[in-house]
Amino acid sequence: MSQNGVTFGFVCVQNAGRSQMSAAFAERERERRGLEDRVEILTGGTMPADEVHPEVVEAMRELDIDLSDRAPREVSDEQLNACDVVATMGCSALELDADIEVRDWDLDDPHGQEIERVRDIRDEIERRVVSLFDERFTDQ
Known part of the structure; x- marks a missing residue:
């Protein structure tokens, strides 16, 4: 990203639940705060699933966020090394550069849950996600 900009990466193994929700909330937060020109969002998985988990699509739809047209995608260490902050969901063994801020959110997998x-x-x-934006963009 450019000066004063930030790139957030959201990663889990399948990119079909937690990381998809994280990216969607980040997109919403970016728009709410008028940061479209300052925040880039990357999401992916190390072994992507075929589709976003149906229970995740349903739960996000309740908040008027539509994930039904999203497809899990693979993400490379190279792409993630271009991020400023990478949030993993408790299921990652990434090999990233030392200067990347990695946060392991250690969240339960929603797949198959009630x-x-x-x-x-x-x-x-x-x-x-809101807290991450607050940290980065409060007092700017």
Whole structure:
């Protein structure tokens, strides 16, 4: 990203649940704060699934966020090394440069969970994404 800009990466193995929710909340937060020209968002997985988990799509739809057209994608260490902050979801063994800030959010996998549990995971992700933006963009 350019001067005063930041690139956030959100990664999990399948890129079908937690990292997709994280990226969607980051996109929403970027728009809410008018930071479209300052924040780049990357999401991916080391072994992408075929689709975003249906229970994740359902839980996000409750917040008027549509993930039904998203597809899990692979992400490389090279792409992640271009990020300023990389949030992993508790399931990663990435080999990233030492100057990348890596945060392991250690979140339960929503796949196959009851919708109530998926909502809890979703809400925790939302809190963490908002907090990440608050850290980076408060007093600027």
